[in-house]
Amino acid sequence: MRSTRVTPSTAPLERAFLVGITLPRARREDEIQNLAELELLARSAGAEVVGRTLQSRTRVDGTTFVGKGKIEEIAREIHDHGANLVIFDDDLTPAQARNIEKILEINVIDRTELILDIFSRRARTRQARIQVEIAQLNYALPRLRRLWEHLGRQAGGIGTRGPGETQIEVDRRKARDRIASLERELEKIYRGAEERRKRREGIFTVTIVGYTNAGKSTLLNRIAGSGVLESDRLFSTLDSTTRRVISPGGEPFLLTDTIGFIRKLPTHLVDSFKVTLLDVREADLLLHVADASIDRCEEHIEVVNAVLEDVLVRSGSGKAGAGARRGHGEAASPSASVPTVLVLNKIDLIEDAGRRNALRVKHPDAVLTSAATGEGADALLEIVESHLGKELVEAEILVSPEEGRVIALIERSAKVLSRKLAGDRMVFRVRVRKREVAILERERAVRVRRAPSS
Numbered sequence: 001m002r003s004t005r006v007t008p009s010t011a012p013l014e015r016a017f018l019v020g021i022t023l024p025r026a027r028r029e030d031e032i033q034n035l036a037e038l039e040l041l042a043r044s045a046g047a048e049v050v051g052r053t054l055q056s057r058t059r060v061d062g063t064t065f066v067g068k069g070k071i072e073e074i075a076r077e078i079h080d081h082g083a084n085l086v087i088f089d090d091d092l093t094p095a096q097a098r099n100i101e102k103i104l105e106i107n108v109i110d111r112t113e114l115i116l117d118i119f120s121r122r123a124r125t126r127q128a129r130i131q132v133e134i135a136q137l138n139y140a141l142p143r144l145r146r147l148w149e150h151l152g153r154q155a156g157g158i159g160t161r162g163p164g165e166t167q168i169e170v171d172r173r174k175a176r177d178r179i180a181s182l183e184r185e186l187e188k189i190y191r192g193a194e195e196r197r198k199r200r201e202g203i204f205t206v207t208i209v210g211y212t213n214a215g216k217s218t219l220l221n222r223i224a225g226s227g228v229l230e231s232d233r234l235f236s237t238l239d240s241t242t243r244r245v246i247s248p249g250g251e252p253f254l255l256t257d258t259i260g261f262i263r264k265l266p267t268h269l270v271d272s273f274k275v276t277l278l279d280v281r282e283a284d285l286l287l288h289v290a291d292a293s294i295d296r297c298e299e300h301i302e303v304v305n306a307v308l309e310d311v312l313v314r315s316g317s318g319k320a321g322a323g324a325r326r327g328h329g330e331a332a333s334p335s336a337s338v339p340t341v342l343v344l345n346k347i348d349l350i351e352d353a354g355r356r357n358a359l360r361v362k363h364p365d366a367v368l369t370s371a372a373t374g375e376g377a378d379a380l381l382e383i384v385e386s387h388l389g390k391e392l393v394e395a396e397i398l399v400s401p402e403e404g405r406v407i408a409l410i411e412r413s414a415k416v417l418s419r420k421l422a423g424d425r426m427v428f429r430v431r432v433r434k435r436e437v438a439i440l441e442r443e444r445a446v447r448v449r450r451a452p453s454s
């Protein structure tokens with residue numbers, strides 16, 4: 001298995017101080033975990049976390065988010081730790097951010113800005129870059145004034161990359177024009193992707209979804225043996241990667257790795273990543289990968305289900321709906337008609353047999369895997385195969401040997417059981433999806449005879 005790993009290139013530039021609050025209805029334990037996740041995010045953005053604080057409040061302060069006294073305390077901590085960046089775990093209004101910056105005289109960003117920054121660092125393809133830039137511009141629009149103040153003071157830090165850096169002089173109108181033009185470009189890319197999807201229509205498509213860092217890319221690499229970036233940083237994958245895989249029984253299917261989800265995923269991102277997330281809507285089977293080794297496993301599963309629902313409902317998919325039907329062997333999933341298999345990954349890290357059993361009891365239909373060691377991969381492939389098998393029929397396809405394109409199509413999308421030349425025709429005996437038979441029947445050069453049993 002080939003894999004590329006991210007290695008930190010230089011010493012961290014930013015020394016970040018993290019701030020969270022606990023409101024009356026939240027559990028302090030949860031907020032501590034949330035801050036730990038914020039720390040992972042900050043580190044993924046290349047910052048070093050030098051301190052943190054969690055304040056219990058009855059409500060959010062409209063002017064400075066946390067209370068005045070707390071801000072003064074933060075000011076002292078920043079000084080003591082030599083921090084040069086403050087990151088709030090919740091989204092700040094433009095006014096709050098401005099006010100806090102005035103007092104602290106230091107770069108202040110919120111969770112959304114941090115996530116957008118990570119995305120902008122990770123974006124590699126044109127599509128991902130456009131998606132991130134649209135999200136950044138939409139986020140920046142109501143905050144332009146603050147952004148310009150920012151840039152007047154310092155540049156190059158977390159949260160100041162992207163549109164701000166290159167378009168310091170643009171006004172709102174220009175930003176909107178830019179968004180419109182990016183959206184047009186995205187639309188073109190989208191149409192290209194549509195074409196590609198049409199071409200692969202008929203092949204069983206399995207899409208891997210899950211919380212960031214759950215091991216989705218590692219699982220894809222394990223199953224498809226391909227070099228997709230896997231790393232312990234958050235949001236390593238921004239673009240969907242699709243690999244063609246042959247099941248143990250010899251049936252081809254497509255396996256797609258997607259962007260990770262996270263608690264409080266910025267809305268702008270969900271919107272602009274819709275193209276990527278089409279892979280979710282159009283899947284025949286979803287593999288929901290969760291990191292079973294962490295305390296928050298259940299919570300992450302719920303977050304992913306909620307984002308899936310958001311994506312499916314807001315993108316107007318007919319597959320979504322409130323009354324999600326749950327078939328046997330399928331995880332509780334909002335993606336109604338897309339069957340979903342829950343994959344509890346990283347079980348190599350769970351040595352305690354009691355904990356493994358508890359997982360099995362809680363999720364009787366889930367597959368326990370370790371993408372790292374390969375444990376459970378065969379069981380997972382069997383499940384994929386059983387879903388795939390439900391849709392397969394045997395057929396005989398007659399085609400002229402000159403029809404190279406059609407022959408390639410047959411060989412790509414079907415399991416060829418035998419092939420022979422009969423007169424001026426090639427006769428393929430295949431096991432293939434019903435949908436694929438329908439597609440082949442549309443080809444003029446082809447005659448399809450379904451096997452009597454199907």
Ligand SMILES: Nc1nc2c(ncn2[C@@H]2O[C@H](COP(=O)(O)OP(=O)(O)OP(=O)(O)O)[C@@H](O)[C@H]2O)c(=O)[nH]1
Pocket residue numbers: 210211212213214215216217218219229230231232233234235236237238259260261345346347348349369370371372373
């Ligand atoms: N011990 C152990 N580590 C794993 C396993 N699967 C993945 N990892 C590690 O977990 C980290 C995240 O793995 P990825 O495959 O990059 O996770 P991902 O879900 O693709 O993450 P994003 O693309 O960032 O959303 C990497 O350091 C992997 O080596 C596993 O089964 N066991």
Ligand SMILES: [Mg+2]
Pocket residue numbers: 216217218229230236237257
């Ligand atoms: Mg990944």
